[in-house]
Amino acid sequence: xxxxAEPLALAVLQRARAQSAASGQSVMAExxxxxxxxxxxxxxxxxxxxxxxxxxxTDMLALAPAFDxxxxxxxxxxxxxLLRGPDQQLAGVVDDAFDADLQTWLAxxxxxxxxxxxxxxxxxxxxxxxxxxxxxxxxxxxxxASEARRDGKQATVLSFASVSEAASPAVRLVNSTLxxxxxxxxxxxxxxxxxxxxAVKYRVxxxxxxATAVNGTEVAxxxxxxxxxxxxxxxxxxxxxxxxSFRVEAGGRDIDLRVSIMPSIHGEDAVIRILxxxxxxxxxxxxxxxxxGFDAPSLASLRMLxxxxxxxxxxxxxxGSGKTTTLYAALTEIHNGRDKIITIEDPVEYxxxxxxxxxxxxxxxxxxxxxxxxxxxxxxxxxxxxxxxDRETAEIAVQSALTGHLVLTTVHANNVFDVxxxxxxxxxxxxxxxxxxxxxxxxRLVRLNCPHCAAPYQPGEAELARVRLMPxxxxxxxxxxxxxxGDCRGTGYKGRKAIAEILTLTDEIREMIIDKxxxxxxxxxxxxxxxxxxxxxxxxxxxxxxxxxxEIKRVTLHA
Numbered sequence: 116x117x118x119x120a121e122p123l124a125l126a127v128l129q130r131a132r133a134q135s136a137a138s139g140q141s142v143m144a145e146x147x148x149x150x151x152x153x154x155x156x157x158x159x160x161x162x163x164x165x166x167x168x169x170x171x172x173t174d175m176l177a178l179a180p181a182f183d184x185x186x187x188x189x190x191x192x193x194x195x196x197l198l199r200g201p202d203q204q205l206a207g208v209v210d211d212a213f214d215a216d217l218q219t220w221l222a223x224x225x226x227x228x229x230x231x232x233x234x235x236x237x238x239x240x241x242x243x244x245x246x247x248x249x250x251x252x253x254x255x256x257x258x259x260a261s262e263a264r265r266d267g268k269q270a271t272v273l274s275f276a277s278v279s280e281a282a283s284p285a286v287r288l289v290n291s292t293l294x295x296x297x298x299x300x301x302x303x304x305x306x307x308x309x310x311x312x313x314a315v316k317y318r319v320x321x322x323x324x325x326a327t328a329v330n331g332t333e334v335a336x337x338x339x340x341x342x343x344x345x346x347x348x349x350x351x352x353x354x355x356x357x358x359x360s361f362r363v364e365a366g367g368r369d370i371d372l373r374v375s376i377m378p379s380i381h382g383e384d385a386v387i388r389i390l391x392x393x394x395x396x397x398x399x400x401x402x403x404x405x406x407x408g409f410d411a412p413s414l415a416s417l418r419m420l421x422x423x424x425x426x427x428x429x430x431x432x433x434x435g436s437g438k439t440t441t442l443y444a445a446l447t448e449i450h451n452g453r454d455k456i457i458t459i460e461d462p463v464e465y466x467x468x469x470x471x472x473x474x475x476x477x478x479x480x481x482x483x484x485x486x487x488x489x490x491x492x493x494x495x496x497x498x499x500x501x502x503x504x505d506r507e508t509a510e511i512a513v514q515s516a517l518t519g520h521l522v523l524t525t526v527h528a529n530n531v532f533d534v535x536x537x538x539x540x541x542x543x544x545x546x547x548x549x550x551x552x553x554x555x556x557x558x559r560l561v562r563l564n565c566p567h568c569a570a571p572y573q574p575g576e577a578e579l580a581r582v583r584l585m586p587x588x589x590x591x592x593x594x595x596x597x598x599x600x601g602d603c604r605g606t607g608y609k610g611r612k613a614i615a616e617i618l619t620l621t622d623e624i625r626e627m628i629i630d631k632x633x634x635x636x637x638x639x640x641x642x643x644x645x646x647x648x649x650x651x652x653x654x655x656x657x658x659x660x661x662x663x664x665x666e667i668k669r670v671t672l673h674a
Contacts, residue, residue: 155235162233165212170232175242181205182246183408183612185224191243194236195221197229203411205229210236226566226661285337288329289345293372293387295326297365299604302389302435306342308335308382320562320611321435324604332382339376339383346374354378371462390464402465404444407437408612410652416617417556421445421523426553427516431528437560437613438525439464442499445523446470455494459486460501475501483508491515500524506541513543516551530649531555531618532634532641549625557616559649559670561662564595565603572596574664582650582668595660612661614652619644 155171162169178198182190184205185197195217198206207221207229222229234242292315296304301317313335315326329335343350346359357376362369373388404414420428428445430438443465450456450469458467461475461483471493473486483500484507490498491511503509503526516522528534534555538548572594576586597607618624618641627637638646653667 158233158235161212167212168230168232170208170234172238172241175208178206179405180246183406184226187246193217194239196239196243197221197225206232208232208234208239210234210239223566284334285341288338289341293363296389304387306338306385308379308384310381313338320608321560324606335382339385342374342385343376348376353383390462402444402447404448407441407444409615413615413617416619417445420554420619421449423521423553425516425519425521427512427522427524427551428553428556429534430525430556430558431531431534432558436558438558439501441558442523442525443467446499454496456497457490457493457495458499459483459490484511487511495520497521502526509538509541509543513547513551517547531557531616532638535628545629549620549628552620554620555618557649558613560611561614561653561656561670562608562666563610563612563661564663565597565600565607565609567602568600568607569595569597578664582664592658593660596663612656614649614656616647616649616652618646
């Protein structure tokens with residue numbers, strides 16, 4: 116039976132909803148049988164009835180996906196998506212106006228005011244399909260099983276069954292530890308020998324969390340031996356450090372693991388670095404600078420530096436602060452198919468389409484310096500050097516930047532101003548260095564309050580004093596703090612956001628560096644030029660209730 120082509124009544128919608136529950140079809144599919152209105156007209160009518168905004172695929176594509184708040188995989192699972200407009204206004208798109216629970220859940224994920232929108236199921240599916248193309252592009256780059264294992268490494272299959280069916284206690288413990296760490300989203304696994312056995316810790320969101328303890332020194336020795344077997348290391352050698360790698364298969368994909376074995380007073384300790392090439396892509400839908408969570412001014416500065424035709428962009432920060440990921444995202448954005456882009460890395464952490472990526476192999480003599488010399492004979496336009504570790508690599512990188520190449524690289528330093536001291540210590544000519552340098556980008560990853568358990572709180576004067584804040588300084592702050600729940604593993608934090616300190620080289624700053632003027636004067640000139648410190652960027656997150664005072668004390672300096 117069909118209804119006249121007139122505005123839809125709520126009774127018709129409710130009838131369609133009831134039939135949908137009975138048939139398993141979508142409400143829109145059932146509504147098509149009850150109304151002569153075209154599907155898009157139906158969406159308009161329903162949206163008006165429920166005070167929602169109607170949205171089509173083209174409308175969604177005009178906005179940026181907010182996969183930092185709601186990952187693509189979860190969007191596809193729950194049939195909804197969060198979008199971010201040019202003014203940072205969030206829009207939540209659903210395909211069922213009756214599903215109030217989904218709308219409430221979506222608003223919780225947004226962590227900010229939200230405009231709810233209604234779309235046709237087909238339109239929403241089409242949009243999510245387009246966003247999935249970037250993930251599929253990465254899939255296409257992944258080698259087949261036979262190609263992926265040309266190095267002779269067989270992937271250990273990790274699943275609940277493989278964990279429970281392992282006969283040896285050591286094998287079962289290693290498999291279960293790896294399985295749990297991958298489920299928890301850990302970046303590293305620490306196995307620490309103790310006088311009574313083994314302590315297992317996971318690094319999640321940059322912080323070590325105690326996972327479990329295993330009693331028995333013999334069991335601890337067997338677990339370390341099992342890791343050595345997997346990483347093809349010498350089981351008999353227990354007096355010197357050893358490094359190796361192996362691969363596991365979990366969730367239908369291969370994941371590379373780097374193993375570091377270190378002798379200790381109680382036996383041997385092991386650290387396993389998890390290199391999941393697709394974790395970033397799956398979490399955010401695409402490897403872009405927006406997905407990393409930088410604020411708009413920082414994004415504009417980084418893009419400006421990355422789009423320079425030649426010169427050097429240095430990214431600095433401690434291990435695990437996301438330096439390489441930022442460079443990958445920058446390369447993805449500037450890659451237009453008309454430039455030759457070559458990277459040399461240790462190891463290659465993400466595979467980028469259309470870019471020549473070279474892994475360092477020091478055992479075979481392929482170091483950063485030797486590889487960089489070879490790259491220059493390969494007619495590159497843009498070069499990414501995974502890390503500058505020595506004088507030779509630094510000299511070649513500087514010369515490359517001075518001869519018409521754009522060089523993106525990383526170096527370990529605490530902030531943008533410490534970089535000058537690092538290169539001076541390496542013996543690099545200051546004039547050549549500052550002439551080649553376009554800018555320095557320092558970053559940290561700050562843990563965010565768990566959206567499920569965060570609540571308003573007021574820090575005491577002592578807590579504020581530890582970060583040199585006075586009560587008068589925080590009158591407009593909206594303090595929030597997580598109490599700990601199952602969703603955040605009791606930590607009160609879930610997820611991280613990058614903050615940045617950016618120094619763009621001006622003639623004034625170049626002259627000050629060459630003249631070896633005090634760093635205090637260089638900082639004053641940089642501030643006049645618009646440089647914002649890491650602490651100021653972190654305090655802005657505290658002001659907005661996104662993180663805590665304790666977290667900014669953990670990742671930034673007072674000054």
